[in-house]
Amino acid sequence: QLQASGGGLVQAGGSLRLSCASSSRTFSRYNIGWFRQAPGKERELTATINWSGSITYYANSVKGRFTISRDTAKTTVYLQMNSLKPEDAAVYYCEADKVLYRAGVTSRRDDYDYWGQGTQVTVSS
Numbered sequence: 001q002l003q004a005s006g007g008g009l010v011q012a013g014g015s016l017r018l019s020c021a022s023s024s025r026t027f028s029r030y031n032i033g034w035f036r037q038a039p040g041k042e043r044e045l046t047a048t049i050n051w052s053g054s055i056t057y058y059a060n061s062v063k064g065r066f067t068i069s070r071d072t073a074k075t076t077v078y079l080q081m082n083s084l085k086p087e088d089a090a091v092y093y094c095e096a097d098k099v100l101y102r103a104g105v106t107s108r109r110d111d112y113d114y115w116g117q118g119t120q121v122t123v124s125s
Contacts (some may be wrong), residue, residue, distance in 0.1 A: 002032075004094045007119030010084055018079040018119060020094030028074030031097035031105055033112050034066075036090035036121075043093070045112075047079060051097075057105045062088075088125045093118035097102045 006018040020032060033048035047068040048057045056068050067080040077094060093111040 002094045002116045004092060004117065004119040007092060007121045009122045009124065010123050012084060012086055012123055014084050014123075015080070015082045016084065016121060018081065018092055018094075018114075018121075020077040020079075021075065026100075027096075029100050031096070031099075031102050032070070032077040033095050034068060034077075034079045035093045035095055035109075035112070036088075037093070037118075038087075038090040044110065045107050045109065048093075048097075048107065049077060050105050051101055052101075054097060055105050057107055059107075081121070084121075084123045086123045089121055089123045091118040091120050 002020055002022050006016060010016055029051055031048055034046050035043050036046055037043040046062045047066055049068045049070055049086045049090050061114045065083045070077045095114050098111055098113050103105050
């Protein structure tokens with residue numbers, strides 16, 4: 001199971017750092033994606049990183065503001081969010097790719113499995 005944390009209330013223009021951790025020994029073998037879901041909207045992918053940490057993908061809406069990374073031990077994936085906007089407010093979830101050691105990254109929602117609770121990000125204007 002994946003556990004997302006680090007959300008909170010921040011003013012527009014501020015920053016937050018989200019963490020995604022797992023106790024699973026296989027966590028380091030999977031690509032991890034950060035998704036978000038605002039009330040009344042579909043869950044959308046914001047960023048994803050491959051299992052080795054060498055390949056990343058960003059949605060256009062967050063490109064240049066968000067940075068995804070994973071620690072050297074591959075036990076945690078981070079999402080650094082800068083220059084936050086009110087439209088970034090949502091519940092953020094981390095999800096694991098369904099494929100072990102996938103080559104490259106995928107942005108398809110159906111390629112990920114939802115495993116745990118998200119963390120709320122609120123941005124005040």
